[in-house]
Amino acid sequence: MHCPLCGQLMRRNGFRKKPVTIKILSIGGKTTVLKIKKQQYLCPPSTDCPTRVTRVAQIQGVKFACRIANSVKYHIVQELSDNESMRTIASHHNVSVNTVERQLEGLDDTFKPNRNWLPATIAFDDFKSGKFAQSNMSMILMNPQNHRTIDIIQSRNSRFMRGYFLSHYSKKARWSVKIVVVDLFEPYRNLIHDLFPKAIIVADHFHVVVQAYRALQSARLKVMKEYGPNTHEYRALKHYWKLLMAKKSQLDYLHYYSRRNFRYAWLSNQEVVNRLLSFSPDLRAAYEYYQDLITAIDQRSQALLNQLIKRRDLPITLRRVKRTLRKHRQEIIASFYTRLTNGPIEGANNKIKVIKRTVYGYRNFFISGLEFSFH
Ligand SMILES: [Zn+2]
Known part of the structure; x- marks a missing residue:
């Protein structure tokens, strides 16, 4: 080590009495620490350098006054992007949860x-x-x-x-x-x-379709209620509800199966849907509306959307959907042109949900919880 004042090579001056313990990455799955005796240095007073200067060797790869090696911290930061709780990460590296939290706080600027x-x-x-x-x-x-x-x-x-x-x-x-x-x-x-x-x-497609989806579901439940439980119609509507929600164009009309709900008649999915719709005109109206809305959005068809907004003699639940469509018409049409949706957000939301389950709920909104709380 060179003297910080005169620049000359310093003289070795024994070791610090107490060795320092540094946590490093575990080796072979075992917690590993380094016990380091620190070399001391001395620059005795001379004409070039009148005062007595003493220094202690620094350890490479460890921050001053810190007992955890930088490599451990980097690993913690890497692991923070995995779906793991801070507690798990802390136990992997044999450090406290606070240490893990501090690493995340250190990234604050990047967020x-x-x-x-x-x-x-x-x-x-x-x-x-x-x-x-x-x-x-x-x-x-x-x-x-x-x-x-x-x-x-x-x-x-x-x-x-x-x-x-x-x-x-x-x-x-x-x-x-x-x-x-x-x-x-x-x-x-x-x-x-x-x-x-x-x-x-731009109105998000998903949220537009959800309106009609709910209207169709409630229409189905209403018909079921009208027929009452233990009726053939009730059971059929309960059993085959997914076929009603599926895209009409994707309904299978080639394969026939024996259907228990229809006295073991051999029917394709498309025929099952036709039979379900024959139970109630309101159900049919809701079904057609829902399917047309999906088609309008799929094909980005302004004409079909306008036609849906103008459609008359609809059951009450659909009138509400129609009103929403009319109110947001420009926004829906904008989505046809821009081809933008909230789809990417749904992905992020899923990730949030998965992490939340892994960590048994988030403890606080901010990493430090210091910034401010909502009131
Ligand atoms: Zn000196």
């Missing part, structure tokens, strides 16, 4: 969104997060084009979201957003117009 930038296209959707938000629901903000998560927003509450966007992104960033993909939740519309004045809204 922080850039204040002055947002992609031209953003998408958001809610997911069940836990007790962090009033409604137990948080928001995931994503770039649907490269499928990258931009940020997780603690609450889906409109006021909270407004505060979040205003405090996290500059006006320039917000004004550069051209497209927002979102579900059909009404209160977001005003929010989006205020926050992203240059953006058009």
Whole structure:
């Protein structure tokens, strides 16, 4: 070691009395530590260097005053991207859970969104997060084009979201957003117009179809109730409900099977559906509406969508669906052109769910829990 004052080679001056213990990566599955005796150095006073200078050797690959080798920390960071709890990672490396948490906190800067930038296209959707938000629901903000998560927003509450966007992104960033993909939740519309004045809204396909899906399900249940349990119609509608929800164009009409619910008649799936629909005109109407909506979206057909919005003499549940379609017509048509959906978010939501199960629920919203809590 060279003297930091005069630059001359220092003299060795014995060892530190107590060896230091450094945790390193385990070897052969066994916890491994290094016991290191530290060399001391001395630069005795001379004409070049009038004061007495002493130093202690540094250990390569270990941060000053830290007892855990850097390589262990890197491994922890790598493992954090796996679907494991912090407790598991801590036990793998024989360190405390706090140490693992600190590594994650050290990555904080890489998670922080850039204040002055947002992609031209953003998408958001809610997911069940836990007790962090009033409604137990948080928001995931994503770039649907490269499928990258931009940020997780603690609450889906409109006021909270407004505060979040205003405090996290500059006006320039917000004004550069051209497209927002979102579900059909009404209160977001005003929010989006205020926050992203240059953006058009694209309604997510999934959420559009869900409306008609629910209407069809409730129509089916209503018919079942009307016939009452222990009737042939009730059992058939209960047993074959999946065939009603399947895409009409994909129904099998080639293979025949003996159907217990229809006195062992040999019927194809398509014929089963035809028989089910003959039970009730309302059910048939709901079925046709649902199927036409799927087709309209599949084929990106504006004409068919318009026709659905104009359709008359619908049962009450479908009238509600029709109203939603009419209200969001422009947004649905925009989705035909942009070909954007919230699909990537569904993937992220699944991942969130899986991790949540592995770790038995998230303990806090932020890594440190220090930033602020929702009230
Ligand atoms: Zn010196």
